Amino acid sequence: MSDVSFMRLALRLARRGYGSTSPNPLVGAVLVKAGRVVGRGWHRCAGGPHAEIEAIQDAQKHGYSPRGSTLYVTLEPCSTHGRTPPCTDAILDAGIRRVVIGTTDPNPDHAGRGGELLRRAGIKVLEFQGGDSPTAHRAAQARLERDCTALNAVFNHWIVRRTPFVTVKAAMTLDGKIATAGGQSKWVTGEKARAQGMKLRLGSDAVLVGVNTVLADDPSLTVRGEVRTPRIKPLRRIILDSLGRTPLTAKVVSDGFAACTTVVVSRRAPKARIAALAKKVNVIMAPLRKSERGARPQVDPGWLLKKLGAENITSLLVEGGGEVNASFLLGGFAQSVAFFYAPKILGGSASRKGVAGEGATNPGGSLRLANLRWRRLGDDLMLSARVVRP
Numbered sequence: 001m002s003d004v005s006f007m008r009l010a011l012r013l014a015r016r017g018y019g020s021t022s023p024n025p026l027v028g029a030v031l032v033k034a035g036r037v038v039g040r041g042w043h044r045c046a047g048g049p050h051a052e053i054e055a056i057q058d059a060q061k062h063g064y065s066p067r068g069s070t071l072y073v074t075l076e077p078c079s080t081h082g083r084t085p086p087c088t089d090a091i092l093d094a095g096i097r098r099v100v101i102g103t104t105d106p107n108p109d110h111a112g113r114g115g116e117l118l119r120r121a122g123i124k125v126l127e128f129q130g131g132d133s134p135t136a137h138r139a140a141q142a143r144l145e146r147d148c149t150a151l152n153a154v155f156n157h158w159i160v161r162r163t164p165f166v167t168v169k170a171a172m173t174l175d176g177k178i179a180t181a182g183g184q185s186k187w188v189t190g191e192k193a194r195a196q197g198m199k200l201r202l203g204s205d206a207v208l209v210g211v212n213t214v215l216a217d218d219p220s221l222t223v224r225g226e227v228r229t230p231r232i233k234p235l236r237r238i239i240l241d242s243l244g245r246t247p248l249t250a251k252v253v254s255d256g257f258a259a260c261t262t263v264v265v266s267r268r269a270p271k272a273r274i275a276a277l278a279k280k281v282n283v284i285m286a287p288l289r290k291s292e293r294g295a296r297p298q299v300d301p302g303w304l305l306k307k308l309g310a311e312n313i314t315s316l317l318v319e320g321g322g323e324v325n326a327s328f329l330l331g332g333f334a335q336s337v338a339f340f341y342a343p344k345i346l347g348g349s350a351s352r353k354g355v356a357g358e359g360a361t362n363p364g365g366s367l368r369l370a371n372l373r374w375r376r377l378g379d380d381l382m383l384s385a386r387v388v389r390p
Helices: 003-017 051-061 087-094 113-120 135-151 153-161 191-202 211-217 271-278 301-310 322-329
Strands: 028-033 036-042 070-075 098-103 124-127 165-173 177-179 206-210 236-240 261-265 282-285 315-318 336-342 368-377 380-388
Touching: 003 028, 003 036, 003 051, 003 070, 003 098, 003 135, 028 051, 036 051, 051 070, 051 087, 070 135, 087 113, 098 113, 098 135, 113 124, 135 153, 153 165, 165 191, 165 322, 191 336, 191 368, 191 380, 206 211, 206 322, 211 236, 236 301, 261 271, 271 282, 315 322
Parallel strands: 070 098, 098 124, 165 315, 165 336, 206 236, 206 315, 236 261, 261 282
Antiparallel strands: 028 036, 028 070, 165 177, 336 380, 368 380
């Protein structure tokens, strides 16, 4: 097996931490000695041992000494004290002679420090990002480096910008409708598409909807159904409700997860409504974004994202409705989309759109998507894509 093969294994291990490591990254590690895998590990949860430590301990548990081995790790080992000691110290103490790194630390304050520290200690370090390998392996290494980076797109965004990585999710008919004119929306897509939607929630720190969605559907906004990985911490539920209209009987206010609900209001909300909601859920008052005269007041998404980022919310799943989806997409606050399309046509000028708002004034102003990936989920299609900034 080659460096590329062992790194692929480390990448598969890293994905096992999906939904449980925030605000830390997904990381996998493999320890190899004499061409044989002797230790495997991945970061399981924030505050727990990092992947490198897991791999070292796994080798020792099975009777193998890590001394003289090669460590394959998807992300540059940390070199600073946090909730756990630096992994570079553990690597040196274990006597590992070679370290292969999938991608460097995205934090500008730490990038390259772990690799350089190991080099100064006499350990041979190979970074896929640097392309310092034989030509025959460079293309495969470059692909793996991109995969290692993409694995932690959420963490990388948050660690650099300190705001959550925002994904806008919507389940629509082929003509882009999410509900009838009366607000009926259950169910647009089938079971497999809905299960994938639950997986998106599992991998998110918080889910956000507007108050109109609460009024129309009374959603629970929890992770339900069959998921392989249980959540380490509960999913936060964010309700945009500038006027404080969320009913006190709504599931997000009255169920067993009410402590995980935050209702975002504005100064225009009646004080009595704010006080009543605050007895059951978290309530924060946010500034309103500038809008046209007579338009419905909207909470400023930029302000909210900064606040959530400061609270270690690294990923936010926006589930609309149409006006909320538009405020994040057309306002420049979203990084990706997850659109589910059912083979149905709803029609009707008054039917609810997946993305509403004022829209572009000409085709040239349309929001562009890149890195498109289509998936078949039963009879439905799922489009995953990154939002292209102008």
